[in-house]
Amino acid sequence: MASVLQSPLPLSHHRTSSSKSASTSLSNFPTTHRICNLPALHRRRSCDFKNDVICQSSSGEVTFIEPPKSAPSKDDLDGSLKIKLLSAVSGLNRGLAASEDDLRKADEAAKELETAGGPVDLLADMDKLQGRWKLVYSSAFSSRTLGGSRPGPPTGRLLPITLGQVFQRIDVFSKDFDNIVELELGAPWPLPPLEVTATLAHKFELIGSSGMKITFEKTTVKTTGNLSQLPALDIPRIPDGFRPQSNTGSGEFEVTYLDSDTRITRGDRGELRVFVIA
Structure with missing residues (x-):
């Protein structure tokens, strides 16, 4: 049988072919293959599925081959893993309501995204740090203190303190790095x-x-x-000689995942933080 990829036969050939011989030719093939045994002018139209299937022919039959399914792109994989991570930390009040099981699930989801994202190079991706980032999860907040793994004021005790939104504002040009915390102090x-x-x-x-x-x-x-008209109060840095050894005024952490809207960091005391661009 002629290959379906060959040029169409002359129109005169089709006109002189008898309906009986055409019927006999078609009956020799399975029903599922007959579409590609039509005259060549019709074959082009009938077998053109816009790459949904591939038609091949040999001496005895016509076969259909499905094209290989493309693997998911890196963006699709990262997007799926980001949804998984954000789902794991949702409803935990940024970690203040996290149980041991919640901490484990969040850590596992973060590690999957970190592995998929690969090593972070801040020298090449410095511009991605720029902006205002909203904290959606901190594993250290499960200690029920605003200092996380460091000493900090307790929440919900003698002096009720309600934690609001927490942001980080980063300016890569001036090297400013501000932690912004909204608080409600009980009275x-x-x-x-x-x-x-x-x-x-x-x-x-x-x-x-x-x-x-x-x-x-x-x-x-x-x-x-209601008291927004009051002026801001600046509390200067305590001189190093009077600063407790547990509070040196500095900290180190590693950025383990970074893209245009999501950032994961791991602190020097094992703290996992997840941010999204605000």
């Missing part, structure tokens, strides 16, 4: 809670290809809500 009845925003200003420097070191400079506290 004796009938006074309303005091809403404040604390900005912990740092400078950062790179360590190797994926590490960052931040050095604390000062804290600025600004009231919001």
Whole structure:
């Protein structure tokens, strides 16, 4: 049988072919293959499935071969793993409500995304750090303190402190690295809670290809809500000679995953943090 890839036969040949011989020719092939045994002018139209299938012919039969399915792209894989990670940390109040099982699931989901993303090179991708990032999860918050794995004020005890949104503002040009924390401080009845925003200003420097070191400079506290008209209060950095050894004013962490809208870091005390661009 002629290959389906050959040029079509002359029209005169089709006109002189008897219907009986054409019927006999078609009956020799399985029904599923007859579509490609039509005259060549029709074969081109009937067998053109826009690469959905591939028609091949040999001396005895016509076969259909499905094209190989393409593997998922890296972007598709990263997107799927990001959804998995964000699903694992959703509803945990940024980690304050995380159980041991929640911590394990979040860590496993983060490791999958870190592995798929590959090594981070901040020297090449410095521009991706730029912007305001929202913290969606910190494993250290499961300690129920605002300091995470470091000493910090407790939440929900003698002086109720409600943690609001937490942001990081990074400027790659000035090397500014600010931690911005929204807090609600409880007050004796009938006074309303005091809403404040604390900005912990740092400078950062790179360590190797994926590490960052931040050095604390000062804290600025600004009231919001009903008392937003009050001026901001700057709390300067404590001199090193009076600073406790447990609070040196600096910290180091590694950026283990980074793209245009998601960032994962692991701190020097094993803290896992997940950020999304705000």
